Amino acid sequence: MIDAVARIGERALGRLAGIGHGARFFARLLAVAPSALARPRLVVEQLHFIGNRSLSIIAVSGLFVGFVLGLQGYYTLQRYGSAEALGLLVALSLVRELGPVVSALLFAGRAGTSLTAEIGLMKAGEQLAAMEMMAVDPMRRVLAPRFVAAVIAMPMLAAIFSAIGIVGAWGVGVQLIGVDAGSFWSQMQSGVDVFKDVGNGVVKSVVFGFVCAFVALYVGHEARPTPEGVSRATTTTVVASSLAVLGFDFILTALMFGTD
Amino acid sequence: MNDRRMIDVLVGAFVLLGLAALLFLALKAGNLASFTIGGTYETRARFDNIGGLKVRAPVKSAGVVVGRVAGIDFDDTTYQATVRLALDGRFRFPTDSSLKILTSGLLGEQYIGLEAGAEERMLVAGDTIKLTQSAVVLENLISQFLFSRAAEGEKRP
Numbered sequence: 001m002i003d004a005v006a007r008i009g010e011r012a013l014g015r016l017a018g019i020g021h022g023a024r025f026f027a028r029l030l031a032v033a034p035s036a037l038a039r040p041r042l043v044v045e046q047l048h049f050i051g052n053r054s055l056s057i058i059a060v061s062g063l064f065v066g067f068v069l070g071l072q073g074y075y076t077l078q079r080y081g082s083a084e085a086l087g088l089l090v091a092l093s094l095v096r097e098l099g100p101v102v103s104a105l106l107f108a109g110r111a112g113t114s115l116t117a118e119i120g121l122m123k124a125g126e127q128l129a130a131m132e133m134m135a136v137d138p139m140r141r142v143l144a145p146r147f148v149a150a151v152i153a154m155p156m157l158a159a160i161f162s163a164i165g166i167v168g169a170w171g172v173g174v175q176l177i178g179v180d181a182g183s184f185w186s187q188m189q190s191g192v193d194v195f196k197d198v199g200n201g202v203v204k205s206v207v208f209g210f211v212c213a214f215v216a217l218y219v220g221h222e223a224r225p226t227p228e229g230v231s232r233a234t235t236t237t238v239v240a241s242s243l244a245v246l247g248f249d250f251i252l253t254a255l256m257f258g259t260d
Numbered sequence: 261m262n263d264r265r266m267i268d269v270l271v272g273a274f275v276l277l278g279l280a281a282l283l284f285l286a287l288k289a290g291n292l293a294s295f296t297i298g299g300t301y302e303t304r305a306r307f308d309n310i311g312g313l314k315v316r317a318p319v320k321s322a323g324v325v326v327g328r329v330a331g332i333d334f335d336d337t338t339y340q341a342t343v344r345l346a347l348d349g350r351f352r353f354p355t356d357s358s359l360k361i362l363t364s365g366l367l368g369e370q371y372i373g374l375e376a377g378a379e380e381r382m383l384v385a386g387d388t389i390k391l392t393q394s395a396v397v398l399e400n401l402i403s404q405f406l407f408s409r410a411a412e413g414e415k416r417p
Contacts, residue, residue, distance in 0.1 A: 048267045051274045091289045156278025163281035166289055185288065190318070190369075194290040202282070 025218050028139060029147055036144035046149035050111045054157055057110055058103055062161035065098060066090065066168025073169070074177055083179050087188035090169040091162075095192060095201045096257065099162030101249050104208035107154060108241035112216035115146055116237040119220030120230035143221070147213045154209025155202050162201065200256045207252060208245050215241040300346040301385040302330060305359050310341045311395025313361055313370045319345055321374040326351045329372065345372070347383070354379035358391035370395060 036043055073089045119142070122128050128138040166188075173179045192198065216237050223233035310332065319327035327347035335342045347353070356377030363370050383389070 044271050045267060047271045047274065052270050055274065055277075095285060095289065153274075156275065156281070159278055159281035159285060163284045163289075166285075188289050192290045193316070194286050198282075198285045198290050201285075 021222075022218055025221070026214055029143060029214065029217065032137070032140050032144045033148050033151075035140050036148045039145070042141075042145035043148050043152075046145045047153060050115075050146070050149050051153035051156060054107060054110045054153070055160070057106055058157045058161050059164050061102065061106060062099075062164035063168040065102060065161075066094070066165035066170075067172050069093060069098075069165065070169035070172030070177075074173055074179065083177075084183035085187050086169070086173045086179050087166075087184035087186075088191040090173070091166055091188045091192050092197060094162040094165045094169075095197050097249070097253070099165065100158045100201055100204040100208055101245060103158040103161040104154065104205065104212055104245045105242055107150075107157060107208075108212050108216070108245065109238055111150065111153075112212050112237045112241050113234045115150070115213070115216040116220035116223070116234050117230055119143070119146075119217060120223035120225075120233045123221065123223060124225035124227075124230060126225075143217050147217060150213035150216075151206065151209040154212065155205040158201065158205035158208075196256075200252075203256075204249065204252050207248055211244045211248055212241045215244060299349040300327065301349055301383075303345050303347060303383055303385070303387045303389055305343050305345060305389040305392050306335065306338065306340040307343060307359075307361065307392050307394050308340055309394040309397060310343060311361055311370055311397060313343070313372070313395065317369060317371050319347065319372045319374055321351070321353070321376060326374065343372075345389075352382040353377075355381045355383055355387065355389075356391065357383065357389060358393070359389055360393040361395035363396075 069090045070086065073086050074083055077083045077085055077089065119128075122138075122142065128142065131138045131141060170181075170184065174181045174184050219233045219237045219240065223229045313329065313332065315329055315332055317329045318325045319329065327345055329343060330346040331344040333342045333344075334340075353374065354377040356379040358375045358377065360373040360375070361370055362373045377391075
């Protein structure tokens with residue numbers, strides 16, 4: 001009986017310690033992040049690794065999401081005789097939700113995993129420990145540039161995703177199906193607010209950039225220094241950052257668009 | 261060294277592409293382009309019923325957007341809705357212009373139709389437009405129709 005209670009207590013304390021550890025890691029990361037800007041070379045290298053290399057998957061998925069939104073949106077809207085609202089439907093769903101969320105999910109899969117594996121292997125190979133021996137703070141030298149680069153890259157990728165998606169929907173809706181081009185764009189422009197919709201979408205993607213980068217770096221940093229540990233850590237990164245992005249998206253949507 | 265330069269160029273292109281996408285979203289998909297740079301002047305109007313009119317709904321004259329609804333308030337002394345209209349500074353309208361709340365299409369959004377009057381004096385900021393016509397509320401229309409039918413029915417026998 002006492003044993004069972006003790007086990008619950010131990011678990012709870014363990015969880016709390018885990019949360020505290022994560023929070024301290026995050027605070028540390030935030031504190032050293034500005035120092036990464038003093039060495040832009042490292043950030044640029046990471047931006048290339050995280051941003052440019054994710055561009056192809058983001059662009060292609062954006063295009064196809066736009067195609068599908070155009071087709072399905074048209075199918076539903078034409079039943080109510082309002083196919084002209086297709087542009088508005090596509091733009092709002094992309095700019096508010098799909099752009100930030102889907103690109104964050106892809107980002108977690110494409111860039112998050114490689115960050116985790118890289119950090120995890122560095123730790124397994126004791127490179128991080130070696131840096132500390134040489135009085136180089138691995139937090140500043142290795143983690144901070146990656147964090148900053150991810151936070152910069154995420155809104156860019158989300159904006160590219162939304163823009164290409166809108167172009168894709170235009171291709172299907174206007175060029176293929178024959179929705180009137182003028183009303184496609186004008187309905188979109190009358191319904192999409194620059195600050196409320198586009199601006200909030202950018203805010204969302206910045207938050208997702210923080211979330212994805214933090215999860216990827218933390219999980220990689222805490223990975224057990226074995227091949228199995230690193231492989232587990234990469235899986236954890238995808239699962240945890242995807243769930244975190246979806247959860248944060250719900251909260252942000254409720255805060256931003258809850259009361260109209 | 262050459263490798264570094266290559267990375268610089270690629271990252272620069274990436275950042276430019278991202279900014280271009282944002283610009284595209286703001287200008288082509290959003291309504292940034294429709295913000296008037298020339299400034300606006302604000303006039304007021306009272307309506308008995310504004311129906312489903314929303315803030316930022318367009319004000320159209322002859323079908324052309326000449327302004328937007330800047331704000332909607334309720335006045336509890338007259339029990340009317342006070343609508344603030346931000347009209348485009350490029351356009352001037354006579355003081356006896358009239359406003360009507362209209363609907364674009366059968367299920368479309370509501371907007372304000374502005375019909376220019378014949379007065380010499382032009383509207384300036386702070387003026388109130390007096391001639392207004394409320395939104396058509398479907399339920400009122402139906403009940404009017406039913407009452408008139410009922411009245412006809414009573415007369416006949």
